[in-house]
Amino acid sequence: MTIKKLISTASAAALGLTLATTASAQDKIEIGAAVYGLNAEFMQLWADAAENHPAVQSGLVDLTVFDGRYDALVQQDQFETMITQGFDAIVFVPIDIDAGATAVELASEAGIPVVGSNTQVNSDLLTAYVGSDDVQAGYMEAKSVLDEMNCEGDVVIIEGPIGQSAQIQRGEGNEKALSECPDVEVLEQQTANWSRAEAQSLMENWLTSHGSDIKGVIAQNDEMALGAIEAIKAAGMDVNDFAIAGVDGVTDALRAVKAGEMASILQDGAAQAQGAIDVAIKAVKPDYEPMSEIWEQYPEMSWEDGSKSQYDVPWTPVTSDNVDALLEQRQ
Structure with missing residues (x-):
């Protein structure tokens, strides 16, 4: 060739x-x-x-x-x-x-x-x-907190980013569950933008303002529930004195559920x-x-x-x- x-x-x-x-x-x-x-x-x-x-x-x-x-x-x-x-x-x-x-x-x-x-x-x-249906998730998580409280005592709500659909719809679900417990007062409600660190800071401030008056923490995701748990521990308080719930089923939340510190719902x-x-x-x-x-x-x-x-x-x-x-x- x-x-x-x-x-x-x-x-x-x-x-x-x-x-x-x-x-x-x-x-x-x-x-x-x-x-x-x-x-x-x-x-x-x-x-x-x-x-x-x-x-x-x-x-x-x-x-x-x-x-x-x-x-x-x-x-x-x-x-x-x-x-x-x-x-x-x-x-x-x-x-x-x-x-x-x-x-x-x-x-x-x-x-x-x-x-x-x-x-x-x-x-x-x-x-x-x-x-997934976020209204349903908001209802489920809030109801788990309120059931643990026997609809007695007051709660705080840690929201997701304002204007995101999950924040809006989980909030609707939270309100639906709260309407079934008319004697429960929401002491504080504010966004922590799905952030564990922001939620910890919020919870620290709320514990300073309200102390043991807070009986329940409704966090619209797990990261924020975990931030609240860290704040409670840092304040020297017993996590078991609070009913706490989040949404997502992230790994640290699964561990916290196993330890009996919170409730969570797995979002797949x-x-x-x-x-x-x-x-x-x-x-x-x-x-x-x-x-x-x-x-x-x-x-x-x-x-x-x-x-x-x-x-x-x-x-x-x-x-x-x-x-x-x-x-x-x-x-």
């Missing part, structure tokens, strides 16, 4: 490899996951589950997770980046129920489907929503994330069949060919019967 022939053959092979690589890249579905923030464990678990979705692991989907840094403007900028770069679909976990609507509208105008997950946005342009962020990705892929690839195991795990959350506008992932109360198994899953 001549040198000219060798070069020609090598060039053809290189061209074929380039074309195959390009075709492979084009076959991949580009999905962006715009989450409100990755500082705390719950959204880290959500993001980890998204990155471990079978479609991502198999190479069908190229997933990019964007940290919104708890800022609606940052999230909107990230949407504009995804639109410019031509992403095929977006999974959205908004920090603000109203401000996030603008980002969804921008994506819709660009023809990019947006699937909501975990927290909601006031927009009828979403392809679908995959999350993994199911929310993987379910949302399945729905997002379906919006791009009509013949797609879901690859996540979560549809078998929660048969009551029926797939229905990915055509539903809302998928509700059930809550699981953390109990002495299931806490060890839940902790083992985090190993």
Whole structure:
């Protein structure tokens, strides 16, 4: 074979490899996951589950997770980046129920489907929503506190970020439970922005102001419940003198439930994330069949060919019967 022939053959092979690589890249579905923030464990678990979705692991989907840094403007900028770069679909976990609507509208105008997950946005342009009923969670956690108090004594409420759907809806659930105990007074109610440190500082101030008058702590997530527990311990008080509850089932909360220090409700962020990705892929690839195991795990959350506008992932109360198994899953 001549040198000219060798070069020609090598060039053809290189061209074929380039074309195959390009075709492979084009076959991949580009999905962006715009989450409100990755500082705390719950959204880290959500993001980890998204990155471990079978479609991502198999190479069908190229997933990019964007940290919104708890800022609606940052999230909107990230949407504009995804639109410019031509992403095929977006999974959205908004920090603000109203401000996030603008980002969804921008994506819709660009023809990019947006699937909501975990927290909601006031927009009828979403392809679908995959999350859990936060009103129910708010009711369940507040009721557990009030039941432990026998509807006697006073409580404080530590809220999530003001304007986020989970804060609004869990607050509705809190109020529903409190209405069943009309003699219970809410001594203080303030946001700690899902932060353990902020909640600890709030609780320290409230203990200074109200001391042992506080009988219950309704924290709208586990991180804030754990911050309240740290403040109580730092004040030299007995955690067992308080009824405390949170939401999410993060690892430290599972340990605190096991120790008898608080109650918690598991929010299955993994199911929310993987379910949302399945729905997002379906919006791009009509013949797609879901690859996540979560549809078998929660048969009551029926797939229905990915055509539903809302998928509700059930809550699981953390109990002495299931806490060890839940902790083992985090190993």
